Amino acid sequence: MFEVIIFQIVSGLSEGMVVFLCAMGMTLILGSLKVLNIAHGSIYMLGAYLGVMISNLLTGIPGHFYLGIVLSTILCALFGGLVEILVIRPIYKLNEIYQFVTTYGVTFIMMDVTKIIWGGAPQTVNQPAYLQGPVSLSGILLPKYNLALIIFGIAVFVAMHLFINRSRFGLIIRGVTVDRLVMSIFGTNVPQTYTLVFMIGCGLAGLGGAIIAPLSAVSPGIDFSVLVKAFIVIIVGGFGSLNGAFLASVIVGLTNACGILFAPKVALGFPFFIMLVVLIVRPWGLLGKPIRE
Amino acid sequence: MSEDRNSTFLSWRSGLALSLLLVIFYLLPLFLADNWLNLITEMLIMALAGAALNLLLGDCGIISFGHAGFFAVGAYTFGLLLYYRLASFGAAFLLAIAGVILFSLIVGWFLIRLVEIYFSLLCLAFSQVVWVIVSVWYSVTGGDDGLNGIPIPGLLFSAGGSYYFVLTVVGVCLLLLFLIRESPFGYSLHAIRDNRKRSGFIGINQKLHIYIAIVISGLFCGIAGILLVVLLHAAFPGYASLTKSGDFLFVCLLGGMYHFSGPIVGSFLYILLHFIIHRYTEYWPIFLGTGLTVIAIFFRGGVVGFAMEKYQSYLFRGRTRNASADREPA
Amino acid sequence: MLLQIENLHKKFGGISAINGVSFGVEKGELSSIIGPNGAGKSTLFNLLTGYLPKDSGKVIFKGEEISNLPPYEICKRKIGRSFQLVSLFQRLPVFDNIRIAILAGKGLMLDFFKPARKMVREETERLLESIGLASKALTSAADLAHGEQRRLELGIALANKPELLFLDEPCSGLTVEESNIMIELIRKLAAEQELTVLLVEHKMDMVFSISRKIRVLHEGRLIFEGGPQEVKSSEIVQKVYLGEER
Numbered sequence: 040m041f042e043v044i045i046f047q048i049v050s051g052l053s054e055g056m057v058v059f060l061c062a063m064g065m066t067l068i069l070g071s072l073k074v075l076n077i078a079h080g081s082i083y084m085l086g087a088y089l090g091v092m093i094s095n096l097l098t099g100i101p102g103h104f105y106l107g108i109v110l111s112t113i114l115c116a117l118f119g120g121l122v123e124i125l126v127i128r129p130i131y132k133l134n135e136i137y138q139f140v141t142t143y144g145v146t147f148i149m150m151d152v153t154k155i156i157w158g159g160a161p162q163t164v165n166q167p168a169y170l171q172g173p174v175s176l177s178g179i180l181l182p183k184y185n186l187a188l189i190i191f192g193i194a195v196f197v198a199m200h201l202f203i204n205r206s207r208f209g210l211i212i213r214g215v216t217v218d219r220l221v222m223s224i225f226g227t228n229v230p231q232t233y234t235l236v237f238m239i240g241c242g243l244a245g246l247g248g249a250i251i252a253p254l255s256a257v258s259p260g261i262d263f264s265v266l267v268k269a270f271i272v273i274i275v276g277g278f279g280s281l282n283g284a285f286l287a288s289v290i291v292g293l294t295n296a297c298g299i300l301f302a303p304k305v306a307l308g309f310p311f312f313i314m315l316v317v318l319i320v321r322p323w324g325l326l327g328k329p330i331r332e
Numbered sequence: 333m334s335e336d337r338n339s340t341f342l343s344w345r346s347g348l349a350l351s352l353l354l355v356i357f358y359l360l361p362l363f364l365a366d367n368w369l370n371l372i373t374e375m376l377i378m379a380l381a382g383a384a385l386n387l388l389l390g391d392c393g394i395i396s397f398g399h400a401g402f403f404a405v406g407a408y409t410f411g412l413l414l415y416y417r418l419a420s421f422g423a424a425f426l427l428a429i430a431g432v433i434l435f436s437l438i439v440g441w442f443l444i445r446l447v448e449i450y451f452s453l454l455c456l457a458f459s460q461v462v463w464v465i466v467s468v469w470y471s472v473t474g475g476d477d478g479l480n481g482i483p484i485p486g487l488l489f490s491a492g493g494s495y496y497f498v499l500t501v502v503g504v505c506l507l508l509l510f511l512i513r514e515s516p517f518g519y520s521l522h523a524i525r526d527n528r529k530r531s532g533f534i535g536i537n538q539k540l541h542i543y544i545a546i547v548i549s550g551l552f553c554g555i556a557g558i559l560l561v562v563l564l565h566a567a568f569p570g571y572a573s574l575t576k577s578g579d580f581l582f583v584c585l586l587g588g589m590y591h592f593s594g595p596i597v598g599s600f601l602y603i604l605l606h607f608i609i610h611r612y613t614e615y616w617p618i619f620l621g622t623g624l625t626v627i628a629i630f631f632r633g634g635v636v637g638f639a640m641e642k643y644q645s646y647l648f649r650g651r652t653r654n655a656s657a658d659r660e661p662a
Numbered sequence: 663m664l665l666q667i668e669n670l671h672k673k674f675g676g677i678s679a680i681n682g683v684s685f686g687v688e689k690g691e692l693s694s695i696i697g698p699n700g701a702g703k704s705t706l707f708n709l710l711t712g713y714l715p716k717d718s719g720k721v722i723f724k725g726e727e728i729s730n731l732p733p734y735e736i737c738k739r740k741i742g743r744s745f746q747l748v749s750l751f752q753r754l755p756v757f758d759n760i761r762i763a764i765l766a767g768k769g770l771m772l773d774f775f776k777p778a779r780k781m782v783r784e785e786t787e788r789l790l791e792s793i794g795l796a797s798k799a800l801t802s803a804a805d806l807a808h809g810e811q812r813r814l815e816l817g818i819a820l821a822n823k824p825e826l827l828f829l830d831e832p833c834s835g836l837t838v839e840e841s842n843i844m845i846e847l848i849r850k851l852a853a854e855q856e857l858t859v860l861l862v863e864h865k866m867d868m869v870f871s872i873s874r875k876i877r878v879l880h881e882g883r884l885i886f887e888g889g890p891q892e893v894k895s896s897e898i899v900q901k902v903y904l905g906e907e908r
Contacts, residue, residue: 075449129629135449136395140585140628143578147621155615267460267574274453308464315461318454322446516778520771523762526751532733533711533743535766535822544772590753 042179047296053185053254055292056192060247061265062272062284063199064240070279071216071236074127075135077142079244080266081149086115086245087257088157091164094252104167111249112242119241123234131233146262154259161256184253191250195243196285203281212236216279271314277327286325357499366491370563373495375603376502377559382583382595383509384552389581390589391513392545393525397452398459399553399580401439404572406432406554408466411479411567421485425558432554433547440546444539456574463572478568488562498559505552506596512548513592521545553580582620585627588634597636663722664689664858665710665826670719672709672882679705681882683719687826687860692852694861694869696893697879698903703862704746706879707830711743712736723826737767742824744815746831746862750803757799760817761786767822792851793817809840813847820851827852827859833868841865845872870894878902 065079094107126145130137165171166184173180203209214222215232223229247265248257255261272291276283291310298306317324361369381403388394410428413419419427439458446454466473473479488497512518520541523531532538561567570576579602587598605623609616631638665687672680679702687693695703708714710721712733721729728736737743751759764782765771790796793813798806803814812832819827832848833841845868852859863869869876870890878886878893880902886893893899 126625126629133632134393135452136389136581136585136589137628137632139395139397139452140581141625143582144621144624144628147617147624149621151615151618151621263574270453270456274457278449304468304470305464307468308461311457311460311464315454315457318446318450318457319442322450322454511775511777514777514779515775516765516771516773516781519758519762519778520766522754522758523751523766526753527749529713530745530749530751530818531766533737534763534818535734535737535769536771537732537734541771 044297044300045179046181047300048293049181049185049189051292051294051296052289053188053192053292054251054295055288056188057247057251058265058268058272058291059192059285059288060195060250061244062269062276062288063196063281064243064247065269066273066276066279066281066284067243068237068240069273071212072127072131072233074131074138075142076127076237076240077139077266078122078145078149079240079269080262080264081146081153082115082119082241082244083248083265084153084257084259084262085118085149086111086248087252087261088153088162088248089114089245090249091162091252091257092157094164104164107164108246108249112246115245115248116238116242119244120234120238122241123237127237128230128233146266150259150262159259161258162252163256164252166253188250188254192288195246196281199243199281208235268310271310273324274314275317275324277324279328280324280326283324283326354503358496361492361495369491369495371603371607373491373498373563374560375600376498377556377563378579378583378599378603379596380502380505380559381553381556381580382587382599383506383592384549384556385580386584386589386592386595387509387513387521387545387549387552389584390591390594391518391525392521392542394542394545395452395581396455396549396577397574397581398455398457398577399549400572400574400576401455401459401462402432402436402550402553403557403560403576403580404459404462404466404567404569405435406557407561407567407571408473408479408557410558411482411561412473414484414561415479415482417483421488428558429551429555432551432557435554436547436550439550440543443546444543456577459572459574459577463569466567466572467569473567473569476569478566480566482561482565482567484562484565489565494563497562501555501559505555509548509552510592517541517544582624584634586623586634588636588638588640590633591636591640594634594636598634601635663687664691664724665860666720666722667710668720668722670706670709670721671717672705672714673717678882680709680716683879683882683884685877685884685887687858689825689858690856691875692849692859692861692873693875693877694863694873695877695879696863696866696869700881701879702882703879704830705882707743707828707862711741711828737822737824738769740822740825741828742819742822742826743828744819744830744832746834748808748811748815750811750814750818752804753802755800755802756795756806756814757786757790759803759814760789760821763818763821764789789817789821792854793820793847808835809837809844812836812840812844816844816847816851820855823855825856825858827857829859829861831862831864833863833865841868848872 061079061083065076068074068076089111090107093110094104097103097106100106122145126141130141170184170187172183174183174186203212211222211227211232215227215229219229268291272284272287275290276287291313294309294313295306298309360372381399385396385399388396406428409431410424413424413427414421443451443454467475469475488494520531520536523534523536524538524541528538557571560571583598583602584595585598586602587596588594605619606616609619627634633641663686667686668684670680670683671678683706695706697703705714709716712731712735716729719729720727723739723741728739751762754762761782764785765778770781787796790799793816795810795813795817798810803811806814816829816832819829829848833844836844848859849872851857861869861873873890876888876890876893877884878899885902886896886899888896
C-alpha cells in the first residue's frame with residue numbers, strides 16, 4: 040500500500056510540474072501584461088505535437104529527444120510572439136471581455152489547425168532509453184521519467200526565480216509590471232518587452248507540452264484539459280505569483296493523485312472544489328496580492 | 333454620435349413590425365419542415381440565454397465565464413424531476429425555476445464580494461462544480477451519457493409542439509427582460525456599468541443591484557436550459573461546460589452587447605452559420621475562432637452595433653444640409 | 663453646525679494624510695479648502711463622502727455620525743459631491759445622466775417594470791436648464807466639451823436636492839471665462855437652493871471671490887481658518903505656499 044501511495048505521489052507531482060510550467064507562463068503573462076491568455080493550453084498542445092514530431096523526425100541523431108524539446112520550446116515562443124503582435128496588441132487597452140474573446144478565438148483556430156496538420160490520432164514518442172523504466176529508491180520502484188520531470192520542474196522554477204529577480208531583463212519585467220508609463224519614460228521599449236514576456240510565457244507552455252509527451256498520448260483535447268488545470272493553479276496560487284503557481288501545482292498534483300487513490304469517482308472534482316474554496320475564502324489566492332472591493 | 337436609447341424601437345412603427353414578426357413566427361410551422369423548426373427552436377433558446385447573460389454583460393459591464401452553470405441547473409433540475417417521474421410537467425417546470433433561483437441566490441451572494449477577473453473566474457468555478465457533479469454522479473445523472481429519453485408530454489413532443497411552447501415562453505421572457513432593461517432598475521445597471529464609483533454616490537447600492545441582476549440573469553438563463561430539455565428530451569454535462577458559457581458570450585458579442593436585440597440577432601446568426609458551415613466542413617472551430625478574433629478587434633459593437641452606426645450616419649448625412657438651420661438658437 | 667468634523671485621522675502606510683483635522687461648517691456657508699498639493703484635500707473629501715474608511719475621528723452631519731457609511735447612504739442623507747476628475751456616465755446621453763441621478767436620489771431605482779424614459783421628465787429638464795445644458799440633452803456625456811462636462815458633473819451632484827455640497831476642483835481645466843461662469847453658477851444655485859457648499863480649489867481668485875470662509879490645509883493639518891482678507895494677509899499661509907526661508 041505504501042509503495043502505491045509513493046508511486047501515486049510521484050506521478051501526481053510530475054503531472055503537477057508540467058501543469059506548473061504551463062501555469063507559470065500564464066501567470067507571468069497575467070501578472071505583467073494583465074492579459075488572461077486562454078490560448079495558453081493550445082500552445083501547450085502545440086508544444087507537445089511539435090516535440091513529438093521533431094523528436095520522431097530526427098530519430099537516429101543522438102539527443103533527438105532533447106532537440107525535440109528545445110526546438111519545440113523555441114518555436115512555441117516564436118509563435119507566441121506572433122500571436123501577441125497580431126492579436127493581443129490591438130486589444131490591450133480594452134475591456135477584458137475582448138481579451139477573453141480574442142484568445143478564445145485563437146484557441147479554436149489552433150484546435151482545428153492541429154487537427155488539419157496532425158490528424159486526430161494520438162501521437163506518441165519515447166523518452167531516451169536511460170530514462171525509461173523504473174529506478175529503485177530505498178526498495179520502492181519509481182518511474183525514472185516522472186522523477187526526472189519533478190527535478191526538471193524544480194530546476195526551471197529556480198531558474199525563473201533567478202531570472203526574474205536577479206537578471207537585468209527580469210528587473211525590466213518587474214518594472215513594466217508595476218508601472219509601464221514610468222518604464223517607458225526611462226527608455227524601456229515597453230511594447231517589445233511585452234512581446235518578449237509573452238514569448239517567454241508561451242515558451243514555457245510549449246516546454247511543458249513537449250516534456251509530457253512520453254507519458255501521455257498527444258491528442259486533440261489536451262489543450263482544454265491543461266487549460267482548466269492551469270486556471271485552477273493560478274487562481275489557487277494567486278495571480279502573477281511564481282511561488283504561488285509552484286505551491287498550487289504541488290497541491291493540485293498531490294490532491295489529484297491521492298484523490299484517484301482514495302475516491303476515484305469524485306477525484307475529478309477535487310481541484311475545482313479547492314478553486315471554489317479559495318475564491319470564496321481568499322480570492323487573491325494563497326500567495327497573491329490581497330484585493331479589496 | 334449620441335446613443336439614442338431605443339427611441340427608434342419604441343415608436344408605433346416598430347411595435348407594428350414586431351407584431352408582424354411575431355405573427356410570422358407563429359405561422360412558420362405551416363411552411364417549414366421539422367428539422368428547420370428545431371433549428372429555429374434552438375435559436376430561440378440561445379437567444380434567451382444570450383439576452384439573460386447580456387443583462388450582466390452588456391447592461392452592467394460584468395463578465396461571467398460560467399453562465400452555463402445556471403443553464404445546466406435549470407436543465408438538470410427539470411430533467412431529473414421528469415426522468416424519475418417525481419413531478420408532472422407543470423410542477424417540474426415551476427420547481428426547476430425555483431431551483432435556479434435558489435442556485436442564483438446562493439452563487440450571487442458569493443459573487444458580489446468580488447470584482448472583475450475574480451468575479452468572472454468565480455462564475456467559472458461554480459459552473460465547473462456543476463459540471464463535475466453532473467458528469468460524475470453517474471447513478472443519478474447518467475454522467476457523460478447524460479439523461480436520455482426524458483418524458484415530455486405528447487403535446488410538446490413533436491417539433492411543432494415544442495416550437496410553439498418555446499416560442500411562447502421565450503417571447504414572454506424576452507418581453508420581461510426588455511421591460512426590466514427599460515425600467516429604473518435597468519438604468520441603474522447602466523449607471524453601474526458606465527461609472528461604478530459615481531453610481532454609488534448618486535444613491536445606488538451597487539452590490540444590491542448587481543446581486544439582483546445576477547439572480548434575474550441566472551433565472552432566465554436557467555429557463556433557457558429547461559427549454560432545451562423540452563426540445564431535445566435530454567440533458568448532458570456539456571450544458572455546463574466552459575464551451576457553452578463561451579457560446580453565450582460569443583452570441584452577445586456577435587450581435588452586439590449594447591443593444592437589447594444584439595444577443596437575439598447574434599444567436600440567430602451563430603446557429604445559422606454553424607449549421608451552414610457544418611454542412612460543408614467539419615472545421616467549424618476555425619471559422620468560429622477567426623470570427624471571434626475579427627469581431628473583438630474590428631467590430632466591437634457587434635452586428636447590431638455596426639448596423640445602428642450605419643443607420644445613424646445615414647440619418648445625419650441626410651441632415652447636413654439643414655444642420656445650420658437646426659442649430660439656430662430657439 | 664450642519665457638519666462637524668472631529669479629530670479626523672487617516673494614514674496610508676506610514677504617511678499621515680489627514681492628521682487630526684477638526685472644524686465645523688455652518689448651514690448656508692459657502693467656504694473653500696485650499697492648500698498646496700499633497701495637503702490632503704481630496705483625501706479629506708473621500709473620507710467625508712464614504713470612499714475611504716477613516717482611522718479615527720468623527721464626522722457628524724445634522725447630529726448623526728456618518729463616518730462609516732458607504733457612499734450611497736451618504737448620498738441619501740442629502741449630501742452631494744462632484745469629482746476632481748470628471749466622473750460621468752460616459753455612454754449615456756446628458757439627459758439620462760441627470761435623470762438617473764434624480765431617480766436614484768428619490769430611491770426609485772428598484773422599480774422593475776415602469777418605463778424609466780417616461781419618469782421625472784420635467785424635473786430633469788428643469789435641472790438641465792439651470793446648468794445650461796438643455797440644448798445638449800441628447801448628446802453622449804463623452805462627446806461634451808470639457809466645460810460642459812464640468813457643468814454636467816455639477817448637475818449630477820445637485821440631482822438629489824442635497825443640503826450639503828462637496829465640490830472637488832470644479833474649475834479644473836477651465837479657461838478663465840469658463841471658470842467665472844462656473845463660479846457664478848455655483849453662487850446662483852447655492853442661493854436658490856439654500857445650499858451649504860464646501861469647495862476645494864486651486865484657482866485663488868475663484869476661491870477669494872466666492873468664499874466667505876477659507877480653510878487652509880497643510881500636510882494633513884488645518885493650519886488656518888478665516889475670511890478671504892485674513893487669509894491673504896496671513897504669514898502662516900504665505901509661508902506654506904511659498905516655502906520657508908532657510
